[in-house]
Amino acid sequence: MSGDVDRANEPRTLAAAVVTMLFWASAFIGIRAAGQHFDPGALALLRMTVGSVVLGVIAAVRGIRWPPRRSLPGIAAWAVAWFCVYNFALNTAEQAIDAGTAALVVNLAPLMVVIVGGLVLGEGFPRALVIGAPISFLGVAIIATQSRGGLVALSGLALALLAAVMYAGCTLGQKRLLASVDSTTLTWLGAVAGTIALLPWAGRLVSDLQTAPATATMWVIYLGIFPTALAFTTWAYVLARTSAGRTAATSYIVPALAIAMSWQLLSEAPTLLTVLGGVLCLVGVAITRLGGPVRGRASGREVDG
Numbered sequence: 001m002s003g004d005v006d007r008a009n010e011p012r013t014l015a016a017a018v019v020t021m022l023f024w025a026s027a028f029i030g031i032r033a034a035g036q037h038f039d040p041g042a043l044a045l046l047r048m049t050v051g052s053v054v055l056g057v058i059a060a061v062r063g064i065r066w067p068p069r070r071s072l073p074g075i076a077a078w079a080v081a082w083f084c085v086y087n088f089a090l091n092t093a094e095q096a097i098d099a100g101t102a103a104l105v106v107n108l109a110p111l112m113v114v115i116v117g118g119l120v121l122g123e124g125f126p127r128a129l130v131i132g133a134p135i136s137f138l139g140v141a142i143i144a145t146q147s148r149g150g151l152v153a154l155s156g157l158a159l160a161l162l163a164a165v166m167y168a169g170c171t172l173g174q175k176r177l178l179a180s181v182d183s184t185t186l187t188w189l190g191a192v193a194g195t196i197a198l199l200p201w202a203g204r205l206v207s208d209l210q211t212a213p214a215t216a217t218m219w220v221i222y223l224g225i226f227p228t229a230l231a232f233t234t235w236a237y238v239l240a241r242t243s244a245g246r247t248a249a250t251s252y253i254v255p256a257l258a259i260a261m262s263w264q265l266l267s268e269a270p271t272l273l274t275v276l277g278g279v280l281c282l283v284g285v286a287i288t289r290l291g292g293p294v295r296g297r298a299s300g301r302e303v304d305g
Contacts, residue, residue: 007241009289016234017250025257027227029265031091034219037212040091041201043220048083048195050224051232055188058233065182074177075186076193082170083194089163096156103255104144105160109167111137113248116172123243128290136252136284142277143255168248174236175244183236191228249288256281
């Protein structure tokens with residue numbers, strides 16, 4: 001990054017953001033297809049194993065730039081929280097509470113990033129971001145009211161909240177790390193560390209692989225290649241070039257894209273309120289992209305050209 005200027009609306013940054021959100025939206029379909037046949041921990045382990053291999057290839061092609069030794073503890077903590085704890089908490093939460101409640105709680109995370117990023121990272125509170133992010137969250141809340149299944153457990157709510165905290169904390173932590181670590185190398189190292197943290201589920205994974213249909217296994221492989229390896233690479237690229245608040249708020253596009261994909265691929269026609277919620281998500285994100293560049297103390301440097 002040149003100095004600490006926000007590059008949120010540059011074509012390459014926007015393209016990377018679109019790729020990230022499309023793949024993350026498709027992950028909802030993949031998790032639904034595979035989750036019936038894989039334990040949450042086993043699913044996360046296989047997904048991260050595949051993702052680590054693909055990320056290793058990407059890092060090798062682009063050139064691995066080893067981070068300073070002082071950054072290694074931070075990388076390890078971020079990796080375990082993001083690739084292990086977040087994935088496991090979310091996968092498990094969705095077995096204890098309905099999808100709408102899970103989405104509502106987890107999507108508190110971008111709002112947390114906006115607030116903490118403004119206070120701690122010196123990103124401030126741009127008017128467009130302060131207006132747009134709550135509008136998108138309102139859209140998520142409306143979507144959540146349409147997908148309730150009546151399944152709400154305290155343990156599930158706690159895990160969903162843990163996932164939200166992990167999402168917010170890891171986005172902010174990654175923003176800090178990107179100031180001194182190459183984004184591609186960071187993503188690969190993080191995925192490897194997250195995979196190692198998930199190894200306690202190796203036995204369950206072996207068992208699930210023996211009983212799961214081939215289509216479910218292929219869905220997990222898809223999750224590892226596209227929503228994990230490729231999407232987290234483009235996510236890091238975006239985060240290195242714009243504020244943490246704007247980057248996190250962009251993820252409010254995911255519910256709208258997931259609705260559209262479910263409609264087209266699963267023939268799940270959305271209700272009128274669901275469509276309204278999706279539109280609000282899109283409008284809110286569009287608003288966050290308005291205005292001038294944001295400057296912050298902890299902007300990531302441009303390391304990928």
